[in-house]
Structure formats: C-alpha cells, structure tokens
Amino acid sequence: MTLYSIGDVAERCGINPVTLRAWQRRYGLLKPQRTEGGHRQFDDEDIQRIEEIKRWIESGVSVGKVKALLEGGNVSQDDGLVALQEDILSVVRLARPAKLRAKIASCGKEVPVDTLIDHVLIPIRQRLGLDQNTARTLCSFLDGALIDYIAFCLTGARKKAGKDALLMGWGITDRTRLWLEAWRLSQQGWRIDLLAEPLESLRPELFPGQHIFVYSGKTLTMRQQEQLTHWQEQGLSITSHGI
Template sequence: MAFYSIGEVAERCGINPVTLRAWQRRYGLFKPQRSEGGHRQFDETDIQRIEEIKRWIQSGVPVGKVKALLEESQNIEHDNWGSYQEEMMAVLRHARPAKIRAAILAAGRQHSADALIDHIIIPVRQRLRLDQNTARAICSMLDGVLIDYAVSSLAESRKKSAKEALLIGWDCDDRTRLWLEAWRLSQRGWNIDVLAEPLEAPRPELFPGQHIFVWTGKALSLRQQEQLSHWQEQGFDIAFHGV
C-alpha cells in the first residue's frame, strides 16, 4: 500500500497543509497513520475522504457539520460502493473495451451521474493510477470508454430543451474528468459544449453572450478566485464548477 506525506496530499488535493491539520485536530474528520518518526501517512482511503470533505464544504456545508454527514453516508453506502468498485475492477481485468462499455452503460442506468462519477469511476481510476504499466494501460482504455460515454450522453441531452453552457478546463490536466464533469452538468439541466483542451488562462471575451463554467479539478487558488471575480465584475457570465 502506498503512503503519502501531508505535503504530497496537500498538493494533490489542492488544500493547504494547515487546513488539513485543522480538519484532523479540530474536527476529527480523518485519522491518518503515523510513521515511526511520528509523521502523518495518508493512504488512498484518506485521500478519497478528503475529496469527499471538499465536496461537502464546496456545496455549502459548514465544516463543523461534515463529520456527521460523512458517518451517515459511510454507514449507508460504504459496503455497496466498495462492491460496485470491485465489480468494475473485475470487468477491467478482461481488458475488453466492449465489456467495459457494457459495464458503464449498466452502471449509468442504475446510478445517478453524481454517484457513478464520485463513488465508482473516480475511486477506480485512482486505484489504477497507483500501479505501473499494465494497470495504467487499462486505465487509459477505461478513459477512452468514459469519454465516449460522456460524449454520447451530451449528444442525447441536447435533444431536450435546456440552458446552453460552455465548460472550460482551467489549468488542469485530467481531460477525462473534464468530459465526466460535462456529463454531470448535462444531468443538471444544461446543454454542455466542451472546450476539449484545458487552458492555463481562459479568455471569456472570446465567447460573448455565453454562459461559461470553469473546472479546475481542485479548489480555486487565491489568484484564480481573484481572476474569476474580475471576470464577473466585467459582466461575463462565468462560474466555477466545483464538485
């Protein structure tokens, strides 16, 4: 099992180490292991929990109330989501795109976009990315199927009357997640077009009159928050898509 230092976790999750320490000490939101030297050691389960904490906070839940929600969610769903993830991993071991596609289609009929993305796809992709060679090749195959699925879902959603919007990746490198987030938004009543190549510096002036979502894959930095506020003050219809 791989372990990560608090600095590595902070960089990966886009959270200040001071905030992570406060979440642990003050609110008891997670309990990482300790090395022989007393340093915190985080595993993938800890990282998934931190990402879930971020989602609750970004949705407006006060940090002091997150622990109760996490425990309630864990009691209800933990075993089920774990079994769904194992089923997906078993399908992936066959390395057959058709089987993977069928599994994604079946899961999409059974679960909401939010549940499928957050509780099955993201954890499975994280597990595959931890390994070398074969697992990474399988992850690449899975990503191809996921993008294909997301594109098909976006096309289907355009058959319905809905609000139009453009999704732009902002200083991020996970293109598969960008398409998955487009699919997520399409299930929330938007007809989404995607700027397929993430940008280091989006230019909303190139898309006058369009509603724009920007997605970073992590919390906005202070610089990004200031830039987003500046765009909004200039009158651009632009918003941060956080999950």
C-alpha cells in the same frame, strides 16, 4: 389521487426516465400503474419510494441490494459501492472494449450520476492511476470508454430542453475528469459543450453571450479568483464549478 407521467416524475425527482425503467424492469423496485395505452403512471407513494431508493443509493448501497432494504432487510451501505467498483474493475481487466462499454452504460442507467462519479469512477481511476505500467494502461482504457459514453450522453442532453453552457478546464491535467464534470452538469439541466483540453490561461471573452463554467479540480487560487471576479465585472457570465 394525483397521477404523474414518467416524464413528470423524472423531472420532479431528478432521475432519468431510463433509470426509472431499469429500476422497475430489472430490479422490481417500482410498480407503476398503466394507462389503457400502456403508459406508466406514478402516484405520491411511488414518488416517496423513488426518493427513498435515491437516498439508499446515494449513501452507498448498490441498486441490486435496495429492494431487500425496502422490505426491511439489512445491507451494509459501504459494501454496495465497493462491490460495484470491483465489478467494474473486473470488466476493465478483461480488456474487452465492448464489455466495458456495456458495463458503463448499464451503470449510467441504474446509478445516480453523482454517486457513480464520486463513489465509484473516481476511486477506480485513483486505484488504476498508479505508476505501474499495466495499471496506467488499464486506466487509459477505462478513460476512453468513459469519454465515449459521456459524449453519447451529452449529445442526448442537447436534444432536450435546458440551458446551454460551455465547460472549461482551468489549470488541471486530468482531461477525463473534465468529461465527468460535464456529465454531472448535464444531469442538472445544462446542455454542455466543453473545450477538448484543459488550459492554463483562459480566454472566455472569445465566447460572448455564453454561460461558462470553469473547473480547476480544487479551490481557486487567489490569482484565479481575482481573474474570475474581473471577468464577471466585465459582464461575462462565468462561474466556478465544483470545489
């Protein structure tokens, strides 16, 4: 029987080792074997279980409800992520920075980043981004905590083996969304740096030899696509990220 270390499983399944530990310790979803030295070892059945956990979470089930499903119970898929949205919103409304930072860090360890961004954080920001002054203030409060945590994650990712890249926002106004996309790319093996502000006019030639992602938040306009093609024809390593 082949056994795998937690690092091997993390790379194979695309899951952060911290997340795997949380799934085991906090939720009892995994029961890896241990070496004499106390190191976790996983077999092929464990890997299949991890992939099943991922599928449930990515379909909208909160990590706290996955165990019941694995054991044959019934849980509404939509309820899980909606409940997580409400949980985070309740912490935002407390207006306690330390509590919000802790909540975001906990979610970042327990929920796949793509799921957290697309099905939890973006909907929350949309709900808070209304014209009412209080909602806009709370959205700014949340954004500050998100950027703080993502900066921590990006710094950690740069210490690992990976591919270096620079992320630029192109014609967008949402600076926090740019940080969220940098976080997403870091989960795909990229060691990401990003320009602090989105720009209307890019100068990728100022960064020769670097791979560059551009993010516009929507389908590129014909003019943007023509400009991107022109840069690529000049030999720049530049691609569109996202939509």
